[in-house]
Amino acid sequence: MGMGLRNGFLLILSCVVTLSLSVLGRPATFLEDFRITWSDSHIRQIDGGRAIQLVLDQNSGCGFASKRQHLFGRVSMKIKLIPGDSAGTVTAFYMNSVTDAVRDELDFEFLGNRTGQPYTVQTNIYAHGKGDREQRVNLWFDPAADFHTYSIMWNHHQIVFYIDEVPIRVYKNNEARNIPYPKLQPMGVYSTLWEADDWATRGGLEKIDWTKAPFLAYYKDFDIEGCPVPGPVNCATNSRNWWEGTAYQALNAMEAKRYSWVRMNHVIYDYCTDKSRYPVTPPECMSII
Numbered sequence: 001m002g003m004g005l006r007n008g009f010l011l012i013l014s015c016v017v018t019l020s021l022s023v024l025g026r027p028a029t030f031l032e033d034f035r036i037t038w039s040d041s042h043i044r045q046i047d048g049g050r051a052i053q054l055v056l057d058q059n060s061g062c063g064f065a066s067k068r069q070h071l072f073g074r075v076s077m078k079i080k081l082i083p084g085d086s087a088g089t090v091t092a093f094y095m096n097s098v099t100d101a102v103r104d105e106l107d108f109e110f111l112g113n114r115t116g117q118p119y120t121v122q123t124n125i126y127a128h129g130k131g132d133r134e135q136r137v138n139l140w141f142d143p144a145a146d147f148h149t150y151s152i153m154w155n156h157h158q159i160v161f162y163i164d165e166v167p168i169r170v171y172k173n174n175e176a177r178n179i180p181y182p183k184l185q186p187m188g189v190y191s192t193l194w195e196a197d198d199w200a201t202r203g204g205l206e207k208i209d210w211t212k213a214p215f216l217a218y219y220k221d222f223d224i225e226g227c228p229v230p231g232p233v234n235c236a237t238n239s240r241n242w243w244e245g246t247a248y249q250a251l252n253a254m255e256a257k258r259y260s261w262v263r264m265n266h267v268i269y270d271y272c273t274d275k276s277r278y279p280v281t282p283p284e285c286m287s288i289i
Contacts, residue, residue, distance in 0.1 A: 030064075033066060034064050035064065036064050037063040037064055037192075038062070038063050039062050061192060061194035061195065062192070063191065063193070063194075064190070065188050065190045066189040066224070068188070069097075069228070069229045070095075070187065070189070070224060070226035070227055070229060071186040071227045071229055071235070072155050072156065072244070073154060073224065073241070074152065074243055075224050075225075075226070076149055076150060076151035076152070076162075076222075077149070077150060077221060077223065078148065078150075078220045078221045079091065079110075079143070079217065079218070079219050080144060080145075081110055081119060081143040082217050083145075084115050084212060085113075085115045085212045086112030086144075087114050087197070087206040087207065087208060088112055088200055088207050089194070089197075089215055090109055090111060090112065090200050091109075091112075092107065092109045092110070092194070094106060094107040094108060094190050094191075095152060095154075095187035095188065095189055096187055096188060097186065097187045101129050102128055102129040102185075103129055103185075104182035104185050105124070105126035105131065105187070106123075106124075106125055106126075106152050106154065106159060106182075106187070107124040108123060108150055108152070109121065109122040110143070111200045112200055112215075113201060114201070114206055118138040118139060119138070119143050120137065121139060121163070122135070122136045123136075123168070125159065125171050125182075126182075127179075127180035128182070130180055132271065132277075133171075133271055135169055135267065135269060135270050135271065135272075137168050137169075137266045137267055137268065138268050139266070147218070147220060147221075148164050149162075149163070149164050149165070150162070150163055153248060154182075154226075154243075155241075155248055155249070156244060157244075157248070157249040157250070158171065158173060158249065158250065159171040159182075166258045166259075167255050167258060167262070168259070168262050168266075170251065171284070172284075174283075174284060177283060178283075179284045191219065225243070226243070272285035
């Protein structure tokens with residue numbers, strides 16, 4: 001994950017997650033397809049296991065992960081973020097190969113804000129253990145007022161982060177130029193809600209206001225479509241998988257227009273243009289999208 005992720009997790013949190021696994025063509029219950037990664041004693045299933053509620057005390061955050069990993073495909077979920085003063089909190093939705101030094105990882109991290117200030121989403125990409133590819137976008141809507149769909153599309157040609165079908169980030173496969181691209185390691189799907197007031201809001205200047213606790217975030221319509229691992233041996237190399245189709249190998253005209261709009265109006269940080277960190281522009285930043 002991003003900066004400070006593996007620091008201590010201290011937060012009163014409650015989250016409700018509604019789940020469906022469309023790759024299997026049926027509604028999923030939580031325990032069928034997911035496992036609790038921490039604070040399991042505080043998790044309660046509701047709605048016949050199609051939703052869960054985590055109620056946590058001030059000494060813990062909450063998190064869960066898919067039981068299976070996937071290699072290529074699309075994952076998405078609808079999220080309603082923490083309303084009001086959420087400074088110092090991070091809501092994360094990400095994929096991770098869990099291979100430490102050579103890990104691949106695709107991150108959405110929603111950085112809490114002071115009341116009235118825009119919510120920021122940070123994306124990051126690790127490929128073959130190399131990360132530090134952060135970009136930040138101020139959201140153009142209130143993500144705590146209603147649910148919005150957040151998706152990661154991952155195939156042999158590109159990785160695209162979407163919000164309500166609007167692409168906010170594209171990472172092309174440029175292995176021909178010796179630029180690492182995640183394609184060999186399956187990744188699990190994870191979500192966490194946690195405290196990171198040492199960096200999350202205005203670089204750590206804004207701290208959590210514990211009088212606003214508990215902090216609530218909601219998830220529903222979780223969807224995975226991809227090649228499960230373990231699973232069919234040739235699935236990940238099958239060019240007939242829908243996510244490998246011509247329509248998903250590059251942005252279409254409408255997506256490109258929306259992407260340009262986001263880049264022009266809502267990007268507030270891009271590692272590609274941070275000369276203090278990268279005096280020489282990283283080679284993947286020279287890609288033509």
